[in-house]
């Protein structure tokens with residue numbers, strides 16, 4: 001996915017995390033690197049000391065190895081393996097372009113509910129699917145969320161979530177926080193575009209009798225979401 005805006009925003013989120021949690025250069029892990037464009041961009045940032053790029057597939061990792069050779073990149077260390085298993089330590093880890101459940105599995109390996117030393121505390125997450133399930137996991141485990149926002153790039157929406165496992169925070173398990181992302185604002189064009197797309201997706205509810213909607217847990221949730229999205233779009237029009 002050579003999505004430049006997405007990659008830029010992921011790198012900006014890493015910088016945001018660095019400024020919030022560290023006052024020195026940092027080691028960044030790019031988990032599931034594949035083509036390595038995120039690792040490449042990060043390796044050129046002055047606040048990054050080193051990038052450790054991992055992938056479970058040797059074929060995928062080889063793409064980055066070739067890129068390093070072709071573009072004569074430095075400060076990137078490629079390691080083969082599952083999730084964070086092949087790394088010793090990172091200050092910030094990026095996990096982008098893989099599913100929410102796979103990300104949850106990787107976080108679960110990091111002792112999220114104990115003070116045992118972890119390989120990494122701070123994560124920049126960009127799930128490719130199941131973002132709601134990932135948000136529910138973060139909120140239910142009271143994981144500190146620095147930022148949760150959405151961007152639009154190349155015909156797709158990408159949520160980006162920054163968390164710190166060493167800090168605790170209570171966030172409400174609300175429809176807004178789970179479905180729309182805690183920090184999104186109606187003043188942001190990408191979020192407004194996302195609201196319109198969500199509204200379009202929810203339009204199937206118009207053809208279902210209310211009685212049926214209220215008998216079904218999932219449909220009822222979606223109905224509540226539709227009302228909320230409608231309210232947000234109206235509020236935006238008033239601005």
Ligand SMILES: C[S@@+](CC[C@H](N)C(=O)[O-])C[C@H]1O[C@@H](n2cnc3c(N)ncnc32)[C@H](O)[C@@H]1O
Pocket residue numbers: 001031032033034035036038054055056057060081082083095096097098102
């Ligand atoms: C769509 S690419 C994502 C590339 C890049 N992170 C991005 O966001 O542009 C998915 C990559 O994840 C790798 N992958 C999948 N499961 C993994 C795991 N458990 N550990 C490490 N890499 C994994 C795959 O081999 C593939 O190269």
